[in-house]
Amino acid sequence: MKNVGAAPVEELATRERSTRNRVARSILDHGPSTVADLAGRLRLTQAAVRRHLDSLVAENVVEAREKRVYGTRARGRPAKVFALTDCGRDAFDQSYDSLAVEALRWIERNAGGEAAVAAFARDRIEAQAGAY
Incomplete structure (x- = not known):
């Protein structure tokens, strides 16, 4: 803090x-x-x-x-x-947004490029839509 x-x-x-x-x-x-x-x-x-x-x-x-x-x-x-x-x-140093962006960049560089990031985004959208 x-x-x-x-x-x-x-x-x-x-x-x-x-x-x-x-x-x-x-x-x-x-x-x-x-x-x-x-x-x-x-x-x-x-x-x-x-x-x-x-x-x-x-x-x-x-x-x-x-x-x-x-x-x-x-x-x-x-x-x-x-x-x-x-x-x-x-007052607390909350860097959740920057951590999420950093994780997505890592996935893009090391685990399948833009296609992997797009697949992650689709899965998240489907999971959130299912909740509603």
Whole structure:
């Protein structure tokens, strides 16, 4: 993840930024998550997760949403889930498009030329059309 803003020296010394990045990465990988979900996955206390989420919310990397409840809602404060914002998603270096293009070029060079790429494209179109 590209760091949003420069990390203060104390963050670098205490690894705060890397833990914060792990929290954001977990949300990216697993989708909107509760504090309990994140704490369990990252083996952190819920208090530590909340502290990092507060910073991520302040940096506009993550946003809190009310958790959907199916059926009768239990007592107490509604649970929140935390999801990446567009800004948060953009902060990760996602090069899926360039990886796909690179793979197609490799197939073209090493596995049958343009005909192989065209066959791959036809198979993908048929698979997607079948789903609809």
